[in-house]
Amino acid sequence: MVGTKPRPEPLDPPMVPFALAGAAAFAVALLVTWLAGAPDHWVEISLAGLIWGIPGTLTMVIHDRNRKRRRALTHGEFKITG
Template sequence: MLPFALAGVAAFAVTLLILLLAGAPQDWIQICVAGLLWGIPGTLTMVVHDRNRKRRRALTHPEFHVVDQA
């Protein structure tokens, strides 16, 4: 689900930039700012949750190996 959350935050950021350059109504700009402000902490929460889930699963299932993609 993390790629979808990142795509959503990126979509709000790009849309905000376009609306700022186009001089769009203030309501639309506020919606994009709200999407960014809610999306960033939500995405970070998902990252931490996924990291902890992998760690817990590796502890309870020895056959499960965590592979770092970074």
């Protein structure tokens, strides 16, 4: 008997850890390039990445906060607690 498999649902992982990891990576890069005396534009690029990581992280906090609501709309059996 041949049948079709149900289509897997897309992942909806929490995004805040990814945003924090990216901002932390730019913070480490900033520290390393600054202490190593790297060219100024490398330090500036690292600083820009860290600065852009702050609003990106805040955006992902809001995105994750709305995950429960989105999940409840698409999955009837999902219950919001708290």
